[in-house]
Structures are given as C-alpha cells and as structure tokens.
Amino acid sequence: MKKNFFMLMVLCLPFLSLAQTEADIDGFRGLKWDTPKSEFQFELVKSKNKTPGYQGFDRVDEHLTFEGVKAHVITYVFDGETFVGINIGIEKQDLESVLNAFKIKYGEPIVKDTPFLINYEYYLEKTMISITFFPMMEGTKTVSIGMGKLQKIHERGKNDKSVKLRF
16 A cells, blocks of 8 residues: 555656646736737836837836836836737846746746846747846846747747847
8 A cells, every 4th residue: 555655656746846836927917918908907108118119018006026026117018909028127136036036937047148238038838038137237227027928039030039029
C-alpha cells in the first residue's frame, strides 16, 4: 500500500508543480488582449506616456502597484480600439524585485545588453514581456515593463521574435 501511494505521489508531483506556476498571461487585471475599448468598465484618459504607433490611455484612479512594487505609471495600449498591451513604469531600485518575481513565474529571461539599455525578454504562449532598463538615464524612473499580445509582434515583425511591441 505504501509503495502504491509513493508511486502515485511521484507520478503526480510534476503536475502539481505545473499547476502552481503561471505559464502564460492573456491580458492585464482581468482584461484579455483583444478586448474592445468599449468593454472597459472604467474611465480611461489619454496618457502622457508615449506609445508610438499605438494609442495609450491611463485608468482614472488606477491602483499603481505591480508585482508588489509601486509604479509611477500604468498605460493601457490600444491598436485602434483593441487592447493589445500595457506599459508600466517603475523605479530603478525595484528592478531586481520584479526580475526575481518574473524568474520564479517564467524562468530566465533572454537578456539583450547594449550601452544604452538592457532588455529582459520573455516569450510566453500568448504574451511577450519586455523589461527595459535605461542605465545611462539620470533619475529614478528608468525602468519600463511592456507586456503585449504576442500575435501583434508576429504580425508586425514577420515572425521575427527579436522584434517587440514599441511601448
């Protein structure tokens, strides 16, 4: 009997560990990618945060916390009237905390290091995440987290995963 129980536990363990990890995300705060702007149940105002090629909006009375750290901006990004991504600005002192949380959830990122920026990228099934740090910039607001629908990256980049959403 003990042997059967042990074998059952050994067989189930991989499935239990998979069930406890976040393998993918399909949106932000309950809003799935491709949700029309008309279906948002809260007020949006035009963002001061620039999102070239897209429209950026900030939520009125947004709870500016992400992965346990305070954000200075959270911008909802639209392609026309369709929700395709999010841009979150955090302070540079919170970068390691967010990277550690993402490593636990998604594993090691692809790191692209240049003299002007360091990019930490995750390619999930439905979503691409890009955490960008600008070490040359002065001030504390030098980290941008972009999350967006992976399909949009493929459409604009012709299936080249080195191309990311520009927000």
